[in-house]
Amino acid sequence: MLNPLFAAAVRVQEFCNARAWRTCYIGGICVQRWAEQRQTKDGDLTLLTGFDQDEEYVDELLQHFQPRREDARAFALRNRVLLIYDVSGIPFDVALAGLPFEERTVERATPWKLKSGAHLITCSAEDLVVHKAFAGRNLDWSDIERILQRQGQRLNFRLIFEELRPLLELKEEPENEEKLRQLMKREGLL
Helix, strand or coil, X not given: CCXXXXXXXXXXXXXXXXXXXXXXXXXXXXXXXXXXXXXXXXXXXXXXXXXXXXXXXXXXXXXXXXXXXXXXXXXXXXXXXXXXXXCCCCEXXXXXXXXXXXXXXXXXXXXXXXXXXXXXXXXXXXXXXXXXXXXXCHHHHHHHHHHHHHHHHHCCHHHHHHHHHHHHHXXXXXXXXXXXXXXXXXXXXX
C-alpha cells in the first residue's frame, strides 16, 4: 500500500501522462529515492510547458485540481509555479518549465519503482543536486549532504557543475558553487 503522498504523486503523474505531458518529480520525493527517507508533505513536479503555452497547462490543471490560493492562475503565470491540491488534500507545486536545463532534467528522468509496484518518474540524483544547490536553503544543503553520502562516486560531478554554473550566474549567486565543492570535499568526493 502506498503512503498518501506517493499515492497522490502517482495520481498527478497519471493525469499528466494521460495528456502526454513531459514531467518529472523533483524535491523531497526524489530525496527519498537518492538519499534517505525524510518527512515531506508535498510534491514538486516539473512540467515542460515552454514559455508560450503556460495558460493552456494551468487552465487544464485548474479544471481538475483545487487551487491552493485564490489567485492561483495569476500567481502561476507570473511566478511559473502552480500551487494545487490533489483530491486527497496533498499539496503540489507544479513548476512550469521552459529553460534548457529543465528540459534536460525531464529527458534524464527515470522511473523509480515503489514498494507497491507503482512507478514515479523522478529527476536524476545529479539534477536533484543542481536544483537543491540553486535553491540554496538550509534544508536543501542538508539534502545535498545526504545525497552525496548515499550516492558518492556514482554521481557525475562534471555534469552537476556544467548545469549548475549558468543557473547560479543567472541568479547572481556564484558562491553556491563553492559551497557545493566544499561539501563534496568534506565527503571525500573531490
